[in-house]
Amino acid sequence: MTDTAVATRSFTEKLEAARRASVLLATAKADLKNSALEAIARAVVANSDRIIQANDLDLANGRENGLSTGLQDRLRLDADRLSALADAVREIVALTDPVGEVVRGSTLPNGIGLTQMRVPFGVIGAIYEARPNVTIDIAALALKSGNAVVLRGGSAAENTNRVLVDVIQGALAEAGLPVDAVQTIDEFGREGAKQLMQARGHVDVLIPRGSADLINAVVAESKVPVIETGAGVVHVFLDASADERMAVDIVHNAKVQRPSVCNALETLLVHESSASRLLPPVLARLRESGVTIHADERTSAIFADVVPATDDDWSTEYMSLDLAVRVVGGLDEAMQHIRDYSTHHTESIITNDLGNAERFLAEVDSAVVMVNASTRFTDGGEFGFGAEVGISTQKLHARGPMGLGELTSTKWVVRGSGQARG
Amino acid sequence: MTDTAVATRSFTEKLEAARRASVLLATAKADLKNSALEAIARAVVANSDRIIQANDLDLANGRENGLSTGLQDRLRLDADRLSALADAVREIVALTDPVGEVVRGSTLPNGIGLTQMRVPFGVIGAIYEARPNVTIDIAALALKSGNAVVLRGGSAAENTNRVLVDVIQGALAEAGLPVDAVQTIDEFGREGAKQLMQARGHVDVLIPRGSADLINAVVAESKVPVIETGAGVVHVFLDASADERMAVDIVHNAKVQRPSVCNALETLLVHESSASRLLPPVLARLRESGVTIHADERTSAIFADVVPATDDDWSTEYMSLDLAVRVVGGLDEAMQHIRDYSTHHTESIITNDLGNAERFLAEVDSAVVMVNASTRFTDGGEFGFGAEVGISTQKLHARGPMGLGELTSTKWVVRGSGQARG
Missing domain, CATH: 3.40.309.10 (Aldehyde Dehydrogenase; Chain A, domain 2)
Structure with a gap:
């Protein structure tokens, strides 16, 4: 049923739904987000057969289209890999929620209380290649950090990703979080990726994951701010x-x-x-x-x-x-x-x-x-961040290994008692 | 003499010179940067006549070209305004140098010492309108935070800005800092602004200052990461x-x-x-x-x-x-x-x-x-930051009033004693 509903939505409707979901997600308590992650971990294992069936279809298409054996291996999901992915989601449950962390604070001379707090970005866009593990990985990291996410995976993994997103949405519904917090726009093909890069104001940050070519293309074309995870010479x-x-x-x-x-x-x-x-x-x-x-x-x-x-x-x-x-x-x-x-x-x-x-x-x-x-x-796990969001080679916002905190923005909270500026 | 040297350089040569200057500036001690700022404050006052003469030329051109009286007022520099600008530079001297500030740190289980430190971005680009006070303001903020800066001011202030940059470069030379730390690309006109927005890798961050139209144009066109200071409804x-x-x-x-x-x-x-x-x-x-x-x-x-x-x-x-x-x-x-x-x-x-x-x-x-x-x-001064770099309305890197710290990136420093990863 979810599949049908998804297919009839326009690109813009999907982004609007993501924004609405992000508003609810932004104030969702860590307990609720963790329940949803647990539900996703369970659902990925419980739906293994269905996921592998869709993955077999993508693999067959890949062989037909001459996909290299290396790329076929990256595309392949089996029961062991799905079980490892579920474990990785459970590891994210164990991490501290970055939302609400107070970064700085002070009391101003006029008595105003000032705190800078971590808040979710809102809507994250992800553009990546035919590695369906990224679908689960980035969805889990986005959810934990209170963000809605719009996914554009490689077309070679389209069937796998559609089922994975459906499984994730089922788990979100079970936990009581908005299903539109995780959506795919794979059905819009390359045009969808282009529109995502133009969707300034609708998407708060774009994360490309994959080859240097993919990342460079997104950096060059995107009007949405990008977090770049670059090559390492x-x-x-x-x-x-x-x-x-x-x-x-x-x-x-x-x-x-x-x-x-x-x-x-x-x-x-x-x-x-x-x-x-x-x-x-x-x-x-x-x-x-x-x-x-x-x-x-x-x-x-x-x-x-x-x-x-x-x-x-x-x-x-x-x-x-x-x-x-x-x-x-x-x-x-x-x-x-x-x-x-x-x-x-x-x-x-x-x-x-x-x-x-x-x-x-x-x-x-x-x-x-x-x-x-x-x-x-140089690794998020080695640095003690728990999760590996990627390694940023840009200088703005995040540099080096990124933890969950790098998937958040901040907000200044001002608590007054009637102060006006002199 | 500086004018002649500047005029014969290509756009690319200027950016390369900015990069070389940024390497020296990145490790310049706060004492040295503060001496340069003091020299700039002195030079702005000492060269008032020369600056006002150039400004008169811009104002005359402005009147001829039908510049509104409001814009003429923003363009105008007089002895009082120059003196106030020099005072503002001296206030920046008094601020703590953000470079070298340790943001986070820990000792890993294997004994590696890990610290995240503030470092300059490197080369900042600034695109702004015909307000020559921004020339001094952004140059001083960039220097204090250890960044070289490439300035593209409005063409209506071209004569004023050329003299201001010459005065600033004289002060840099006097203090023993590279003169190419502050350069103008006004002589390349609109084409220069366009090239600046394409100069990914040569310019680390671009700061547009001025009207919403200017900022939106830079955000839309730039391939260099932008710090956006947006409108306030x-x-x-x-x-x-x-x-x-x-x-x-x-x-x-x-x-x-x-x-x-x-x-x-x-x-x-x-x-x-x-x-x-x-x-x-x-x-x-x-x-x-x-x-x-x-x-x-x-x-x-x-x-x-x-x-x-x-x-x-x-x-x-x-x-x-x-x-x-x-x-x-x-x-x-x-x-x-x-x-x-x-x-x-x-x-x-x-x-x-x-x-x-x-x-x-x-x-x-x-x-x-x-x-x-x-x-x-909502103001950097009121928040206790001292300097007012601007108020960011984007979610990446900086949000809300920006202090000097927001003009820096970070770097991870790893101190080992022979550790290899297990």
């Missing part, structure tokens, strides 16, 4: 005084532990005075794990059997077992390289020199700057 | 239990004290059960001060000699001694009216009913919500 700089054990372990961890994510290392910079000491053990350890080294000439002179690096390597986010390596004259040249090629996500210096450590931390302009730690720590 | 709601004295004083203060600013009252809503008690004294007091009442039918029945309100009145920011007045059925109808017509700047309820006060504060979705206080308190 991530650097580690081995300083002259770097400890060998630390260098080997951190570089290996940063590159190899999970090469497909944005906080993985992409370019290693090495001080010329430590290159002959550090490069052989560091690169040998990487090679054991199957890493291909794209090396500049000075690195090649120290470590054999590498691929020569081209200019393109310095700006490439491999997301694979590849690493660009360059020998530099010192800290200043390392920081200049980072300024020239970094996407300002995460950079780490390995050093025992206090002055160099402090200069690196102060002068490198990235969302996360580190000394003697693996870049893999 | 500001409401006061007189509840059934509102105290008469409070209602009279607050409404009068909110409407009359300074009608031309964004926190001035534009629409008064009155509970039907208190309308006959409150409207006569409240509106009589306003009329004494020359306010024209644009009234709905129910108000007209209570208070004579008013202008009938049309639908347009409810969404008008008069910025003059005009007030729209409407009688509503109660709190819910008042909040619905606000949802329909407000620009979400500031709304205040006058009431003695605790439940209604709390509902209003929780449910009205505006940057500032008040109980029993004048809307004129």
